[in-house]
Amino acid sequence: MTFSTELMWQAVGAIMAAVPNTLLMATISLAAGIILGAGIAVIRIGNNRLLTIPLAVIVSFLRGVPTIVQLFIVYNSLPFFLAPLFSAVTGSPVKPFDISPYWVVYTTYILYNTAYQSETIRGALLSVDRGQYEAAVSLGISPFRAFVRIIFPQALLVALPAFFSYYLKTIKVLSLVFTVKIVDMFAAADIFAALSGRRTEAYAADAVVYWGMCILLTVAFSQWEKHLRRRTGAQSA
């Protein structure tokens, strides 16, 4: 058995075709996760125990349970909720089996990102000096405005590197979606392996694509972050 470089390049092509979909899924999951996570972080910083305790339990569950188990739980429950809802909305009967697996994927990965981003943003909010808030309020700015205009932007800048690393993490965790019939970069390699009967080339090609993409994204992110820091630094000076 020999290693065919030509076949590996074919596999790289097949995997590249799945890259846009993977990046799209990761971007939407991360963006929604940041928005929902920010909401949870703000609530958890407050002292309302009726809200903070259930949220802490939910976040702990989402962080403590393997993503594949969560994916299977959503896959075996969400369509049964959505099917009656869709039937009522469209007027024609919809079976749970007809529900697109994208609903399952987005639900799972948005929840995944919400849990992790809420912790990131909570840490970032706590890292901003309290004196800033007090100074703003003493200048006559309303507490809400002080929070939204002064504390939040600074916290986002602190959390930025963590968002980037979670983007890469989400891309990696998306490799599990083949279990619910969605094609991402890993599933594309798996399909190529099954069709060509050559697993070695397919998985080696997948490793190369993941590695290359991770390096490219890391460089792009660090450039963008440098740019943002320079711009906000110039504004505040």
Place this chain on the structure above:
Amino acid sequence: MVSLLTFNMAYFLAQFPKLMAVIPYTLYIICVSALICLSLGTLIAAVRIARVPVLAHFCEVWLSFIRSMPFILELYLTYFCLPVVLRLAGVNTTGWPLTVYVFVSIAFHYSPMISEVIRPAYYAVDRGQHEAAMVFGLSAYKRIRRIIAPQALPIALPGLVNQLIDMIKDTSLMFLIGVIDLMGKAGLIINSNYGRGKLEVYVAVAVLYWAFVIVLEFLMHYLERRNLRSLSREG
């Protein structure tokens, strides 16, 4: 509008005794993997701290490689591609137990990750401590064992526990190559019930993994608090 979802509480509770049967095996996999990764990770950290010429660069490339890759791909590379490579080298892998691939893939992924926790912890110990130990004429082994490690370990602890939690969560993928751990057993239970009651079984599995992680987090907080107390006693 009626939800089509059913959740049978009795069936859910009945899963726990069945799943408990594979917990010793799951814990065995986790403990052995953790020990392998900890020793290999320490070795890699030592290689990188000592800047061993070619090896240190190799470890850095290795780290960048595994960091960019999902664990499942490494599992498949180990399970499907390693035997091909070994056969070229003249090693016959027929009849090797599945656990070998489990340990190799986990060690391949998590050893460099753990070195990334240990290395900063080593550097976090004040330089003066190294120099003072040297002045007292302690051997290199004693310097590390008696002076550096006791101070670096508490710093490394949260990072190590986080890696351990990630590792436990990744062992849930082993069922894909046919290992009968918690997820593997869940699949067997579902198959023996003709595919019914999936939700109950997976929720039971989730509860067990959650319990693992919560116990570990409690343990970490306990150790951290004890460590803080002992530091304040000394200081």
